[in-house]
Amino acid sequence: MPLRSSARKASCVALAVLAFFVASSNPARSQFSQLFSREFVANYDLRNKDFPETHIKSIHLDLTSPEHSVHLKWAGPHADALETGPFHTCPGAGLGSNDCNDEAESQRNGSNCTPKGERLVEGFRDSLRDSPSCHYVTWFDKERAIGFHSHHSLPKYPASHGCVRMQEHPAQLIHNNSVEGKTKVIVTGTWTRR
Numbered sequence: 001m002p003l004r005s006s007a008r009k010a011s012c013v014a015l016a017v018l019a020f021f022v023a024s025s026n027p028a029r030s031q032f033s034q035l036f037s038r039e040f041v042a043n044y045d046l047r048n049k050d051f052p053e054t055h056i057k058s059i060h061l062d063l064t065s066p067e068h069s070v071h072l073k074w075a076g077p078h079a080d081a082l083e084t085g086p087f088h089t090c091p092g093a094g095l096g097s098n099d100c101n102d103e104a105e106s107q108r109n110g111s112n113c114t115p116k117g118e119r120l121v122e123g124f125r126d127s128l129r130d131s132p133s134c135h136y137v138t139w140f141d142k143e144r145a146i147g148f149h150s151h152h153s154l155p156k157y158p159a160s161h162g163c164v165r166m167q168e169h170p171a172q173l174i175h176n177n178s179v180e181g182k183t184k185v186i187v188t189g190t191w192t193r194r
């Protein structure tokens with residue numbers, strides 16, 4: 001009997017320590033929730049130390065193949081010390097019969113194009129609801145559910161449904177350091193199907 005009582009006390013102490021650890025630390029809370037939940041929880045390891053004073057001023061996506069590169073411009077006192085790219089991406093593929101190089105068509109709902117032009121960041125999400133393996137979502141056309149996010153497949157041709165696929169590192173960098181309603185998204189370049 002004493003062994004059961006000791007084991008029960010040890011379990012209670014371990015749970016109390018774990019509860020304190022989780023309650024006292026954001027990174028710990030994120031790690032803990034990922035252990036016991038299927039839902040991805042974004043971490044902020046790549047957020048610069050004085051955010052939002054230093055933040056991403058603009059995200060420039062050049063749709064020109066094969067890199068479809070993203071460059072970042074920063075604003076604030078530490079802007080010169082932060083990563084700017086280029087980062088390889090994979091933009092919207094279109095429907096097969098439409099021309100995503102046409103700005104009006106690229107902005108049409110249901111076109112599967114990455115919208116050309118200038119916009120502002122409209123919000124964030126830890127992962128895509130319908131594709132939970134796509135992390136660090138930064139919306140720039142929330143009505144059409146189009147944003148930057150991580151993705152495991154980054155071919156050198158347009159392949160998405162309109163979003164901008166990236167490796168996890170730049171997707172997290174953008175997600176952690178953009179300011180909703182302030183960070184500009186500029187999409188230019190010549191889109192080609194393949």
